[in-house]
Amino acid sequence: MTTLAAAAREQDALLEQHLARHVAHEHNVFAALNTAYLRDGVLVSIAKNQTYAAPVHVLFVATQKEVAAYPRCLVVSESGSECTVIEDYVSLTDDAYLTNAVTEIVVADGARVRHVRLQRESLGAFHIAHCTVNLEKDASYIANAVTLGARISRYSLDALQNGEGAEMKIDGLALISGASSPTRIR
Numbered sequence: 333m334t335t336l337a338a339a340a341r342e343q344d345a346l347l348e349q350h351l352a353r354h355v356a357h358e359h360n361v362f363a364a365l366n367t368a369y370l371r372d373g374v375l376v377s378i379a380k381n382q383t384y385a386a387p388v389h390v391l392f393v394a395t396q397k398e399v400a401a402y403p404r405c406l407v408v409s410e411s412g413s414e415c416t417v418i419e420d421y422v423s424l425t426d427d428a429y430l431t432n433a434v435t436e437i438v439v440a441d442g443a444r445v446r447h448v449r450l451q452r453e454s455l456g457a458f459h460i461a462h463c464t465v466n467l468e469k470d471a472s473y474i475a476n477a478v479t480l481g482a483r484i485s486r487y488s489l490d491a492l493q494n495g496e497g498a499e500m501k502i503d504g505l506a507l508i509s510g511a512s513s514p515t516r517i518r
Contacts, residue, residue: 333374333375333376333377333388333390334374334375334377346375346377346408350406350408350436350438353436354436354437354438354464354466354492355367355434355436355462355464355490356464356490360462360488362432362434362460362462363434363462365402365432366402366404366432366433366434366462367434369400369402370402370404371402372404373403373404373405373406374390374403374404374405374406375406375407375408376388376390376405376406376407376408376415376417377407377408377410378407378408378409378410378413378414378415378443379410379413380410380411380412380413380440381410381411381412381413382410382413382414382415383413383414383415384414384415384416387415387416387417387418387448388415388416388417388418389418389420390405390417390418390419390420391420391422392419392420392421392422392431392433393422393423393424394421394422394423394424394425394429394431394453394454394457395423395424395425396425396429397425397427397428397429397456398427398428398429399429399430400429400430400431400432401429401430401431401432402432402433402434403421403431403432403433403434404433404434404435405419405433405434405435405436406435406436406437407435407436407437407438407445407447408438408440409437409438409439409440409443409444409445410440410443411440411441411442411443412440412441412442412443413440413443413444414443414444414445415444415445415446416445416446416447416448417437417445417446417447417448418448418449418450419435419447419448419449419450420449420450420452421433421450421451421452421453421459422452422453423452423453423454423457423481425454425456426454426455426456427454427456428456428457428458428483429454429456429457429458430457430458430459430460431453431457431458431459431460431461432460432461433459433460433461433462434461434462434463435449435461435462435463435464436463436464436466437463437464437465437466437473438465438466439465439466439467439468439471439472439473439498440468440471441468441469441470441471441495442469442470442471443468443471443472444471444472444473444474445471445472445473445474446473446474446476447463447465447473447474447475447476448476448478449461449463449475449476449477449478449487450478450480451477451478451479451480451481451482451485451487452480452481453481453482453485454481454482455481455482455483456483457481457482457483458482458483458484458485459481459482459484459485459486459487460484460485460486461486461487461488462487462488462489462490463487463488463489463490464489464490464491464492465489465490465491465492465500466492466494467491467492467493467494467495467498467499467500468494468495468498469494469495469496469497469498470495470496470497470498471495471497471498471499472498472499472500473491473498473499473500473501474500474501475489475500475501475502475503475504476503476504477489477502477503477504477505478504478505478506479504479505479506479507480507485506489502
């Protein structure tokens with residue numbers, strides 16, 4: 333795991349091939365804003381046939397009120413690799429702020445990625461997030477999303493199965509509380 337800024341110096345070809353190449357920002361204003369304000373972020377790169385026994389924990393911490401943050405995460409899992417990535421959003425303030433996050437995940441031939449996404453931001457937060465996953469031949473992606481905070485929270489997940497035998501499992505949990513009027517889930 334490294335920052336995108338460090339990866340630009342060390343793994344420029346990997347970034348050029350994958351960063352901002354998978355999310356459809358042309359039709360998603362929030363993804364377009366995240367891409368426009370992209371200054372840095374996180375790269376998780378798992379080499380061919382490499383297995384990470386311990387999860388990779390990526391922690392995004394909101395520290396200021398009345399600001400907008402644009403976290404970016406790129407996960408590239410090469411052929412035959414296996415890992416668990418925990419993408420975690422927390423807050424040190426109870427005030428209003430905006431998190432506009434984008435995650436791009438590439439799962440190459442025969443690779444396996446388990447993605448645990450935790451959104452534990454303050455009840456005053458606005459959390460908008462988008463994730464795009466590209467699965468190649470015989471790739472496996474398991475997603476677990478847990479949403480526990482924010483005044484407004486939206487998470488969009490797009491998956492592209494680009495090869496035979498690719499499989500995907502998605503589970504999610506949202507804890508909704510404190511609403512002054514009935515909440516509708518669609």
